Amino acid sequence: MFHHLGYCILHFAQSLLTMDKEMMRVTLKELDQCLDVYNKKYRKQKTPYFNKNYETFTDEEIHAELGYSALFTASALLNVVYDQSFVCFAKSAYRMTAGYIGLKEGMYILNTRKNWAHQRSREHFEAFLKICLGLFEIVIAYMPAKLSRFLDFIGFSGNFETGLEYLEESFAIKNTFGSQISGLILTVVYTLLEFFYGLGAVKLEALHRIKSDCLKLHPESSYTALVCASIHFCEAEHSEVLKICDENLERNGEQPKYVRYIFCLLKAMTYSFQCKWKDARQTMSYLLECKWSPAALHYVYGSFLFMEMKRTGNQEHEEELKIIFKKIPSLVKKIGGRKVFHDNFVVRRSQKYFQQESRKFFLPAYELFYIWNCFDVIDRDEENMTIMLKEIESLLDCGEKEFALYDDYANLLFLKATILQHSRRRDEARELFQEIINHGNKVKHDKHLLPHATFEIGRILAREKNFVEAKEWITKAKRNYSHYLTESLLHFRVEIALSRVQSDSERVIAYSRQNSRRRSSLICRQIFRL
Secondary structure: OHHHHHHHHHHHHHHHHHOOHHHHHHHHHHHHHHHHHHHHHOOOOOOOOOOOOHHHOOHHHHHHHHHHHHHHHHHHHHHHHHOOOHHHHHHHHHHHHHHHHHHHHHHHHHHHOOOOOOHHHHHHHHHHHHHHHHHHHHHHHOOOHHHHHHHHHOOOOOOHHHHHHHHHHHHOOOOOHHHHHHHHHHHHHHHHHHHHOOOOOOOHHHHHHHHHHHHHHOOOOHHHHHHHHHHHHHOOOHHHHHHHHHHHHOOOOOOOHHHHHHHHHHHHHHHHHOOOHHHHHHHHHHHHHOOOOHHHHHHHHHHHHHHHHHHHOOOOOHHHHHHHHHHHHHHOOEEOOEEOHHHHHHHHHHHHHHOHHHHOOOOHHHHHHHHOOOHHHHOOOHHHHHHHHHHHHHHHOOOHHHOOOHHHHHHHHHHHHHHHHHOOOHHHHHHHHHHHHHOHHHOOOOOOHHHHHHHHHHHHHHHOOOHHHHHHHHHHHHHOOOOOOOHHHHHHHHHHHHHHHHHHHHHHHHHHHHHHHHHHHHHHHHHHHO
16 A cells, blocks of 8 residues: 555656656556555545544554545646646646545544554654645645635635645654655755745755755765755855766766756756856756746746857857747646746746847846845855846946836846845845835836835845834735736745744744843842842
8 A cells, every 4th residue: 555655656756847748647547546545445434424533443544544635635736737727727626625625634633543553653644644734735825826716715725834834844753754755845845946936045954954864864866966966056055066966967867857957957057146157058958858847948048048148249149049039938838727927927028038129138047036036045155246236237327318118227226226135235225126116107017026126125124123114015015016927926925925024023022022031130139139
């Protein structure tokens, strides 16, 4: 039973990492077969009018309850990717609801059941349950906005922070299958999803704990190398990242393609952070065949090529660049009949290249660095930040009147403000963000700049521990603007930012209360001495 479950999990992961339709079809078939096995193993309820007495179940039957719900949910999630129509999404949503109810029942079992044959059996159950719940929360939280509202309507929603808590709790239960899998998922979350969708606040201490486990269990594996490279990547230790990536990419044929893709992506982004556009573009070319997000990967390649041409003044690759940017709209993927955010973004921004008056002020790589929170890594290297700031200022030196569209001027102001913010020059950054907001009526197309400028002012205030005003500005970014390009992404980040501002303010209040108690006790002692 458990062997078949592990086999299905590997197939499920491989299907998502390769995005291969044939592999997905085989995996769905395997999931159905495994569901039949679990259906025979778990105890059926004879009457719907009484709750199950889980104390009378064997440990195998309890694990079968959990495994069945997890497989049912996995089958529904994979179907959404395999068949991208809204009808399939609606059907899968109801299957996910049934699976989610089963997972919640698993939490009830964990909290109430006392009769376990062995403590290790309970630990394995808890670790696997919390992986499933954590993944479920995160996947639903990342769904496009309209699909999320549909899921809310049928009875459940996802919370990113809650999902992370579940995964971290699972990882803490050592020497379990769940602990190793949750470590892998947390690595992906902290090194990819936190940048692409979150706030770029990577928990390096968590990655170091995962690295420590990996070095003990499988020191020579590609997974361990990926964890090590990811830590160096987040700490802006560029030479170490390139060294690990090169060593692993030289091992031809020893790794699955998707592992090589991750190493290539880390290597390309590392070169781009150093403004080595030619090296970044050449490395990125290996990802053009990757099926994860063809539109986004082609746009990244095109952006690096454009930045290389802009830096050198060489128009040798102009025809190739036109072909790449024209091709992007045809590469868009859909989930439940809806485009995912990053595909929407790259399609719209790729067309900027074909606007003659805007092209000379276009800095697509720096825009991506902001959207993907890459400045949280780049700001560790002052030299690279200075290079980027000088390039932006050189384009702004001509003055606002030279810009045919205020949108282009506002985009450069926004990028300059972002770099100043990450260079600890927050007052200057806030003034520039405020200038963009004050001239919002001049912005014709790039309306997303206004809510993002509002949001960034809120984040500056939060860093200065002005939590009340920070909440007001961050909330304003969500409530005062609508129908703009990055709306779903910003709404997602607003919820995360508000949650973190709330927890930070509570921590500061608790600390100040503790200090005030200490001061009052010291005063009392001095009074009694007198």
